[in-house]
Amino acid sequence: MASRQENRINSKKTIKQxxxxxxxxxxxxELEQVLTLVLHKKIEYIYKNPDxxxxxxxxxSFQKLVKKRLTGWSLASLRGFKEFYGIDFLVNRCTLVPRPESELLVEVALKNIKKDFKILDIGTGSGCLILSVAKNFPSAKYxxxxxxxxxxxxxxxxxxxxxxKNTKFIQSNLLAKVPENKFDIIIANLPYLTPKQMSEPSIQKEPxxxxxxxxxxxxxxxxxxGQLPKYLNKKYLILLEIDPNQKDPIEKLIKNTLPASKVSFLKDLAGNIRVAKINS
Ligand SMILES: C[S@@+](CC[C@H](N)C(=O)[O-])C[C@H]1O[C@@H](n2cnc3c(N)ncnc32)[C@H](O)[C@@H]1O
Known part of the structure; x- marks a missing residue:
């Protein structure tokens, strides 16, 4: 690839070339998007200035980024941010790039939230879930x-x-360091893939x-x-993002730990089961 690329830069080129x-x-x-990063310009500039x-x-710089993209880095990682729920979130190699299907957790949380509710997000990553809720509903505690x-x-x-300023951040292995508190809404998009699913090429550069x-x-x-029961308010809502094929096993786990709860499953825009919704 390197020598092919070197041959390509012997002469100056226009955007179109x-x-x-x-x-x-x-x-x-994608090439146009990469060029916007190199030139620090909006996409319209690329369209309007082909010559x-x-x-x-x-x-x-363009070649370097194209090479990174070809080795599996997503456009969002090259850019350093990803739009989620209408907001640009910074991402880096330590955070998962927010996925559109996770917006379902935000939508449902926002439908159920009330003033002064306490909301907990476990496995926050870039913070895309909880900060989207907090931005749209500032009068709760996060x-x-x-x-x-x-x-x-x-x-x-x-x-x-x-x-x-309404969000507290805690470094903790699940709830180990979270002070015992009663939460009204708990959201989590924790790791849920099997080692076999991790072989999918598009996620090789994700943590x-x-x-x-x-x-x-x-x-x-x-x-x-197993840890959740003592963190739940009398009336609670828990939203867990899952893999579509985990419906039955997760339902079993929920029934073992929260036997009195009501469980339902929500589908993402692609029609796949994506969220386990657990109500008191
Ligand atoms: C699938 S990512 C989700 C990130 C973000 N919430 C989102 O929806 O894009 C899972 C996150 O869980 C965190 N995580 C993994 N194991 C954890 C644990 N034992 N306790 C707390 N967080 C954990 C990871 O560091 C990562 O940020």
Whole structure:
């Protein structure tokens, strides 16, 4: 790849020539997005200036990013942020890139929230779930937990960027360091993949510790469900993001730990079961 690339930069190129050259490597719209990062311009600039001659340094930076994209880095990782629930969240190599299907947790939490409710998010990563709820409903109290101090650093930065002061961040292995408190709504998108599912090419550059959970993908939720009862208010709502094929085993785990609860399952926009909804 390197020598092929070197041949390509012998001469200066226009935006159009550069994109034409690389269209066998990546879809055109992705190449255009990469170029917006290199040039620090909006996409309209790329569309409106096809004949703009690019300096060699820009061509080299473009090639470097195309190479990273080809080795599995997502566009969001190259960009350093991802839009989620209409908000741009900073991400880095320590945080999972927020997925559109997780917006369902935010929607349902927002439908059920009330003033002064206490909300807990376990495995907050970039903070995309809890900060989206907090931004849209400021008059509640929020606690976000993650085992990773690097992820929490990004989540705190996202909270500052959004000027949100109503969220407390705690570094903790599940609830181990969370002071005993009664929460009204608990949301969690904890790791839920099996080691076999981790072989999917599109997730190779995501942090494994954010995705894999024991042999069956349920180690985290099993442990969490065991810890949860003493953290629940009398009336509570728990939303757990799951893999579609975990419906039956998670229902069994929930019935073992919270026998009086009502369990239902919600589908994402693709029609796949995505969230276990547990009510008092
Ligand atoms: C699937 S990611 C979800 C991130 C974010 N909530 C989202 O929806 O994009 C799971 C997160 O759980 C965190 N995590 C993994 N094991 C944990 C544990 N034992 N206790 C707390 N957080 C954990 C990971 O660091 C990661 O940030």
């Amino acid at each position: 550069l994109i034409d050259k690389y269209q066998s490597d990546l879809p055109r719209d 703009k001659l690019l300096p060699r340094t820009s061509i080299l 606690t976000a937990v993650d085992i990773s101090s690097s992820a929490l650093k990004i989540a705190r930065t996202n909270a500052r960027k959004l000027k949100l 494994k510790s954010a995705l894999v959970s024991g042999k069956d993908g349920l180690k985290h939720y099993q442990e969490l469900l």
